[in-house]
Amino acid sequence: MSSKPSLTLIGGGLVGALLAQQLARRGFAVDVFEKRPDPRTAGFAGGRSINLALAERGLQALRSAGLAEDVLRHAVMMRGRMVHTTDGRSGLQRYGVDDSEVIWSVSRGGLNMLLLDAAEAAGVRFHFGQGLVGVDFDAGRMRVADLDGIERELDAPVIIGADGAGSALRAAMNAHRPLGERTEWLGHGYKELEIPPAARLPPALLRDGGGRDQFAIEPNALHIWPRGGYMCIALPNTEGSFTVTLFLPAQGPYPSFATLPDARTAETFFKDDFADLLPLLPGFAGDYDAHPVGTLATLYLERWHLGGRALLVGDAAHAIVPFHGQGMNCGFEDTVVLAGLLDGNDPAEAFAEFQRIRQPNANAIARMALENYVEMRDSVADPRYLAKRELGARLAGAVPDHFMARYRMVTFTHLPYAYALERGRAQDVLLEQLLRDSPDAASVDLDAAIATLKATLPPLPPLRHG
Known part of the structure; x- marks a missing residue:
């Protein structure tokens, strides 16, 4: 027994x-x-x-x-964030160093x-x-x-x-x-929409012009339409669709869920703010009116x-x-x-x-x-954020035992979350200091930056990956 x-x-x-x-x-x-x-x-x-x-x-x-x-x-597999800007352009920001560091939908x-x-x-x-x-x-x-x-x-x-x-x-x-x-209520809510598989969309809308790919947009990425204060994201599903989530303030002035109570008002908003996304949402009206606003x-x-x-x-x-x-x-x-x-x-x-x-x-x-909500909706298209990200990547490549982006510590290692939070804060202070005199990450003297890093922070603990 x-x-x-x-x-x-x-x-x-x-x-x-x-x-x-x-x-x-x-x-x-x-x-x-x-x-x-x-x-x-x-x-x-x-x-x-x-x-x-x-x-x-x-x-x-x-x-x-x-x-x-x-x-x-x-x-x-999702390699990184595919950031969609207001002018219709998009670019991938990798989560990790290569395909050994990815997340999965x-x-x-x-x-x-x-x-x-x-x-x-x-x-x-x-x-x-x-x-x-x-x-x-x-x-x-x-x-x-x-x-x-x-x-x-x-x-x-x-x-x-x-x-x-x-x-x-x-x-x-x-x-x-x-x-x-x-x-602690966030004060923002969410509503789910859908990009259907490519076969259900006009070929002219597809990234490959309507070829054999079952996905309408890049499948191996988490797509973000950051708009400062609000955003849409899209995660791929195995059958070729994407689950799209709109995050907005729940109350307050336009745009908010309070000021966009139905698909009619929301469609006008999407035409202005998510013009490249709306054509990929043929079921927009039905989804918007049928799906509840979730709380956070x-x-x-x-x-x-x-x-x-x-x-x-x-x-x-x-x-x-x-x-x-x-x-x-x-x-x-x-x-x-x-x-x-x-x-x-x-x-x-x-x-x-x-x-x-x-x-x-x-x-x-x-x-x-x-x-990370602030980062996703505001910072991913911000030049200062991008400069710190670039300089951090240079340091991580040169001295991986001394520098790792906080996102990578959280997502790709088993280091305690509490350690990742504190180390990430310390590293951010260092990056701000290194970029104080120039907003251009490429202009920073890498050898001097490494010396400052090693003098300021101890080596990272032994990393445990899967």
Whole structure:
């Protein structure tokens, strides 16, 4: 008989399914309660972004679960940002040094179903259509309700919440003992649109004049139309379409979602601000009027656990805005850390150590995600930003053990998020200093810059790549 405790997970989404699979592989008996029906039989319910950016931290978690190759077979590589300016020009800003440093566009629904299959194969028991109603933490019991509202009570001595930003377990924990919850609303919202596969568009609109390529625009990039204060982005899907997301202020003067309430007003706005994108959106009117405006917020908690009885992971503990593409990756990294801590340790000790390790890093990526929104919508076309980017690339090429762009640290290594935040700030101060007398990165004396860098900052820690 195993001496490991039985574990109850709330939430069968991406983080919940991956965590359950990793725990089951380590010998834990795991039950997962998910309020929605099984998406493999009922169909995947929308309401959130249909594709996500998978980076090294998430890939490493999938490797540890033996699933990375299966996931990448259904992903589209993105080499960098394809920036579309107001005059119709575009140019690629690479994320990394070469094709060894790329991110991947993956389907949320497809990935979730793959993870559910893997968890079940590992022995996880799923209970779909079972939403959490309440928890008696002292008694180690919980109440769930099915889709008809019929409730039942079950043993749940150790319960883990992976049920997202609107976590029912977090609400129950907070009612039992306040968690120090704070939500910062961004004040901007989003709406999803679609560029269809090339076959559904007039050949004159296509990048290759209507050849055999299934994609209307460059597939191996994350496309950005930065407009200062707002933007559109587009991520590729394997079948040839792109999911386009418009980010705008929710309220306030034009343009905002409040001043663009319907497709008629929004189409005029797109003709002025996204003239090259609008012709690629034949379903614009229907999509704009049918799709809701999503909200964006950052969640902060002082406490993630109640002793060894309950713990929050992923978005339930630290939901962030999506502008660094790290929400899923951070949640997946959570699962690796937590599974390792629970293996052979008392839950109370494991939960406390999990919060100690992960909370500073969750706070750091939350800050960087907010900063990256400003970078994506404002800075990618700014000459000062481009000069710092160019000089940083020169330094990274010359002394890679001393300089790495913050984006690369976050996206392509396993360095702690908190380290990447602080090192990135220090490096930015240095770049500003080096470019103080000239806005031209090519005019900076590289040898002198390297000497200043080495005198100012210590070498980078040993880098861990996948």
